[in-house]
Amino acid sequence: MASAKVAVVGAGLIGLSTALCITETCPSCSLTVLSERFSPNTTSDVAAGMLIPHTYPDTPIHTQKQWFRETFTYLFAISNSAEASEAGIHLVSGWQVFKSTPKEELPFWSDIVLGFRPMSEAELQKFPQHQFGQAFTTLKCDCPPYLLWLEKRLKAAGAQMFTKKVADLWELHREYDIIVNCTGMGAQELLGDKQLFPVRGQVLKVQAPWVKHFIRDGDGYTYIYPGIHTVTLGGTREKESWSLSPDPGTSKGIFERCCSLEPSLQGAQDIEVKVGLRPSRPCVRVQREVLSQGGLKLPVVHNYGHGAGGFSVHRGTAKEAACLVGECISALQGSSSRAKL
Amino acid sequence: MRVAVIGAGVIGLSSALCIQEQFQGLLPSLQLEVYADHFTPHTTSDGAAGLWQPYLSDHGNLQETLWNKETFEYLLRHLHSPAAQEMGLFLLSGYNLFTEPVPDPSWKNIVLGFRNLTPKELELFPGYSYGWFNTALMLEGRKYLPWLTNRLTQRGVKFFHKKVESFQEVSGDGVDVVLNCSGMRAGELQPDPQLQPGRGQVLKVLAPWVKHFIITHDLKSGIYNSPYVIPGSEFTVLGGIYQHGNWSQENSAKDHQSIWDSCCRLLPALQTAKIIGEWSGLRPARPWVRLERESLRLGNLQAEVIHNYGHGGFGITIHWGCAMAAARILGSILQERKQLASPAQPRL
Numbered sequence: 001m002a003s004a005k006v007a008v009v010g011a012g013l014i015g016l017s018t019a020l021c022i023t024e025t026c027p028s029c030s031l032t033v034l035s036e037r038f039s040p041n042t043t044s045d046v047a048a049g050m051l052i053p054h055t056y057p058d059t060p061i062h063t064q065k066q067w068f069r070e071t072f073t074y075l076f077a078i079s080n081s082a083e084a085s086e087a088g089i090h091l092v093s094g095w096q097v098f099k100s101t102p103k104e105e106l107p108f109w110s111d112i113v114l115g116f117r118p119m120s121e122a123e124l125q126k127f128p129q130h131q132f133g134q135a136f137t138t139l140k141c142d143c144p145p146y147l148l149w150l151e152k153r154l155k156a157a158g159a160q161m162f163t164k165k166v167a168d169l170w171e172l173h174r175e176y177d178i179i180v181n182c183t184g185m186g187a188q189e190l191l192g193d194k195q196l197f198p199v200r201g202q203v204l205k206v207q208a209p210w211v212k213h214f215i216r217d218g219d220g221y222t223y224i225y226p227g228i229h230t231v232t233l234g235g236t237r238e239k240e241s242w243s244l245s246p247d248p249g250t251s252k253g254i255f256e257r258c259c260s261l262e263p264s265l266q267g268a269q270d271i272e273v274k275v276g277l278r279p280s281r282p283c284v285r286v287q288r289e290v291l292s293q294g295g296l297k298l299p300v301v302h303n304y305g306h307g308a309g310g311f312s313v314h315r316g317t318a319k320e321a322a323c324l325v326g327e328c329i330s331a332l333q334g335s336s337s338r339a340k341l
Numbered sequence: 342m343r344v345a346v347i348g349a350g351v352i353g354l355s356s357a358l359c360i361q362e363q364f365q366g367l368l369p370s371l372q373l374e375v376y377a378d379h380f381t382p383h384t385t386s387d388g389a390a391g392l393w394q395p396y397l398s399d400h401g402n403l404q405e406t407l408w409n410k411e412t413f414e415y416l417l418r419h420l421h422s423p424a425a426q427e428m429g430l431f432l433l434s435g436y437n438l439f440t441e442p443v444p445d446p447s448w449k450n451i452v453l454g455f456r457n458l459t460p461k462e463l464e465l466f467p468g469y470s471y472g473w474f475n476t477a478l479m480l481e482g483r484k485y486l487p488w489l490t491n492r493l494t495q496r497g498v499k500f501f502h503k504k505v506e507s508f509q510e511v512s513g514d515g516v517d518v519v520l521n522c523s524g525m526r527a528g529e530l531q532p533d534p535q536l537q538p539g540r541g542q543v544l545k546v547l548a549p550w551v552k553h554f555i556i557t558h559d560l561k562s563g564i565y566n567s568p569y570v571i572p573g574s575e576f577t578v579l580g581g582i583y584q585h586g587n588w589s590q591e592n593s594a595k596d597h598q599s600i601w602d603s604c605c606r607l608l609p610a611l612q613t614a615k616i617i618g619e620w621s622g623l624r625p626a627r628p629w630v631r632l633e634r635e636s637l638r639l640g641n642l643q644a645e646v647i648h649n650y651g652h653g654g655f656g657i658t659i660h661w662g663c664a665m666a667a668a669r670i671l672g673s674i675l676q677e678r679k680q681l682a683s684p685a686q687p688r689l
């Protein structure tokens with residue numbers, strides 16, 4: 001058969017990185033990205049983009065570790081190249097602090113980030129309300145830069161991008177051979193996936209260029225993540241909340257919690273509020289499916305449900321999804337050659 | 342009683358503040374005066390990146406190691422104060438890189454989280470096979486000096502913009518104690534062949550994606566003659582020049598190229614950084630800091646001079662320990678003159 005026509009639906013972090021992987025593993029494919037929204041208006045643009053994994057209860061740990069390792073290795077190389085500033089990738093060191101010592105002192109990713117070790121007594125003095133902490137160095141992907149960099153590489157690889165709201169995957173079956181579903185929270189409306197639910201996150205983006213370290217409370221609610229131009233202060237984890245409107249009371253709460261971890265933030269300027277809905281799921285859905293309708297077949301590769309951990313595993317899941325696209329292509333080629341017989 | 346401070350860099354201003362804080366209450370008649378021909382932002386302290394880090398070896402100057410420690414601890418105590426941002430004070434972590442294993446430095450237990458680099462971290466720095474990671478402090482001269490100046494002005498310290506040509510000029514007329522914080526030009530007030538310029542040049546660039554300091558060391562070429570990158574709150578400083586005996590404060594095109602090339606090799610991500618400025622300055626280098634008292638006959642007057650100069654490339658690192666030591670010397674002078682009832686207790 002002629003080279004496969006692949007449509008990737010969704011142009012957030014997952015859609016763009018998956019599309020890029022597909023151009024790498026299948027250079028002869030014709031690739032189109034279709035999305036209702038592009039950077040800077042995606043959920044990914046709200047996130048700080050820190051490589052600190054979220055643990056999915058229903059994905060095997062060794063898989064999550066592999067995804068994280070692949071992502072870390074990929075971004076590590078970019079951070080140490082001349083492309084680093086354009087791609088928005090940089091190393092950042094800091095501390096994860098706990099009010100009481102956690103059951104698991106060594107998370108599964110501790111040997112992938114750099115220099116992971118428990119904090120010393122002297123270091124903990126900076127956090128009088130916290131008893132235990134971990135110091136390490138990890139990577140941060142700033143958005144929009146990272147998404148724009150992915151878009152640029154996609155264009156260079158011959159991919160096309162169109163703004164289009166896809167209400168039904170079957171809309172695409174005439175023009176495309178394979179659909180890659182990277183719609184994040186949009187998969188709920190598109191597929192009716194009951195396991196997918198929003199976890200609302202509100203953040204502040206502020207000017208505080210003297211803040212050079214990340215600080216994260218191990219409970220996951222309060223964090224300070226310094227990016228290239230702004231510092232992201234967070235946050236909230238509101239399950240099943242669909243509201244994209246910033247809540248002023250929440251902003252005040254976030255600011256106070258962050259100032260108690262880092263008092264110098266009192267001097268932060270130009271506070272901007274953002275809201276995003278983490279597309280959460282007990283496990284990330286990276287899966288092949290063949291949809292059928294009235295004798296027609298539509299191969300679909302799903303890659304959605306990354307919740308709070310999208311940045312940490314994006315390259316790993318993108319590669320896996322690209323692999324599944326490869327399998328779809330083989331299956332199509334197999335059936336088309338069978339059709340010739 | 343009047344005390345004249347010569348020099349308004351980090352040493353002069355901090356010594357003045359330390360003395361003011363300790364003695365104002367005990368001696369209401371104390372009047373401090375600061376004399377300088379250069380004030381912030383035109384002092385040597387303003388050009389320095391502001392990283393707290395002593396040299397690799399203290400050459401047996403244990404006194405200096407103690408002053409470094411006092412300074413770090415003093416600054417650490419101020420880290421969470423509302424003044425920290427105005428002072429230009431913040432934590433900064435980073436890397437010291439070597440081409441061979443070296444002994445741990447005297448300051449390993451002063452900084453936070455000191456450790457050796459892991460093999461994966463060393464992959465970031467081809468050509469370097471050994472190194473340290475630690476969390477230290479930044480104290481930016483361009484913010485700290487104005488902060489010190491404001492505090493001093495609030496406390497009634499007077500400033501005089503003039504080039505002091507001799508100790509005699511500022512002594513007499515009730516000024517019995519002169520604090521000599523003249524840095525590089527101390528030799529003009531009193532010859533000191535041990536004081537030599539350690540010329541440095543830096544590029545100021547915009548590279549806000551760099552969040553760590555990186556200091557390389559070439560044990561053969563000596564301190565600061567190997568590339569370094571130090572991110573500040575407004576720009577990043579690239580350096581790696583130390584020319585002993587060179588008095589030129591003109592920027593050299595050759596040094597510019599050498600700094601740029603070597604720093605970009607060290608950190609490829611710098612290639613897209615925008616250069617926004619350049620500066621050369623003279624580190625007031627001396628085998629050890631001159632911090633001592635000298636009684637001088639100036640005309641028909643007897644004056645006490647407290648010397649506090651020769652801090653090389655570690656002035657910011659050591660400044661508060663020296664300021665406290667200078668204040669202690671003043672305390673003993675005051676005690677001798679029975680101007681203080683009991684030995685001056687330094688107020689921490």
